[in-house]
Amino acid sequence: MSDDVEFDFNGLKSLVDDPSSNKTMIAVLAISAIILIYTSVDLSNLNEEVRELIDSENQWQISFELDTISFQDTVILSDGEQRQFDYEISEEQIPDGYRVGNITSIISYSETSGLPADPADSVSSSIRQTSMEAQWNDNRNTLSGSSNDASDIELMLQTYPDFDGLTTNGTGLNSYQVLQPWTQTGYGVGTFSVVVELNTQSPPLLNDSDEEVTITVQVTIFKANANSS
Numbered sequence: 539m540s541d542d543v544e545f546d547f548n549g550l551k552s553l554v555d556d557p558s559s560n561k562t563m564i565a566v567l568a569i570s571a572i573i574l575i576y577t578s579v580d581l582s583n584l585n586e587e588v589r590e591l592i593d594s595e596n597q598w599q600i601s602f603e604l605d606t607i608s609f610q611d612t613v614i615l616s617d618g619e620q621r622q623f624d625y626e627i628s629e630e631q632i633p634d635g636y637r638v639g640n641i642t643s644i645i646s647y648s649e650t651s652g653l654p655a656d657p658a659d660s661v662s663s664s665i666r667q668t669s670m671e672a673q674w675n676d677n678r679n680t681l682s683g684s685s686n687d688a689s690d691i692e693l694m695l696q697t698y699p700d701f702d703g704l705t706t707n708g709t710g711l712n713s714y715q716v717l718q719p720w721t722q723t724g725y726g727v728g729t730f731s732v733v734v735e736l737n738t739q740s741p742p743l744l745n746d747s748d749e750e751v752t753i754t755v756q757v758t759i760f761k762a763n764a765n766s767s
C-alpha cells in the first residue's frame with residue numbers, strides 16, 4: 539500500500555461542469571469583489587479625513603507669560619577689592635507652571651567721592667559658572683563686562699534652551715504635546731554667582747579709595763501657552 543496521497547478531482551470537476559454551480563460561484567466572486575472595492579475606497583476616504591483633521595489642527599502658536607524674581611545688594615568696595623555675591627534660586631520661589639528663562643545681572647555705580655577732577659572708577663564683573671543647570675555655552679550669553687565711565691554693566695545667562703520670550707510656532711496633535719519642550723524642570727535652579735571688582739582712579743594727591751556699587755539680579759520666569767492657529 540502506497541503512502542502517497544492521491545487527490546480526487548472528480549468532485550471539483552463536477553462542480554465546475556455544473557452550470558448552476560458556476561453561476562453561484564460567479565455571483566459570490568462578484569459580490570466579494572464589490573465588497574472589497576467598497577471597503578478599500580471607504581478606508582481611503584477615512585484615512586484622508588483623518589489626515590485632513592490632523593493637518594488642520596497641528597499648527598499652534600506658543601506665547602509666554604513673563605514675570606521676574608529680583609535680588610539686590612548695595613555695597614562699598616575698596617580699591618582693588620574683588621567680591622563674590624551668591625544668589626540662591628529655589629523651586630519654592632518659582633510659581634507653579636513657570637520655568638526660568640534667563641538671569642540678568644546689572645552692576646551700577648557712580649563717582650561718589652565728591653572730589654574735583656576725580657574720574658569715574660573702573661569696575662569689572664563676571665558671572666561665575668556654578669553647578670546650576672543652564673546654557674553656559676550659549677552664544678547669547680554675556681558672562682563678563684567692565685566699565686570705566688560709570689555706565690551700567692549688563693550680564694546675562696541663558697538658562698532655558700532656546701527661550702527668548704517671543705511668540706513662536708509649534709506642531710502637535712494637542713496643546714499638551716506642543717508644550718512639552720517648554721515644561722522641563724531644573725533649569726535656572728541653584729546658585730547664581732556674580733563677581734565684582736573695583737579699581738579706583740584718582741588724580742595725584744587725591745584719595746579715592748572706595749566706591750558704592752549696586753548689584754541687581756533679575757530672574758526672568760515664563761509660563762508657556764498654546765493656541766491653535
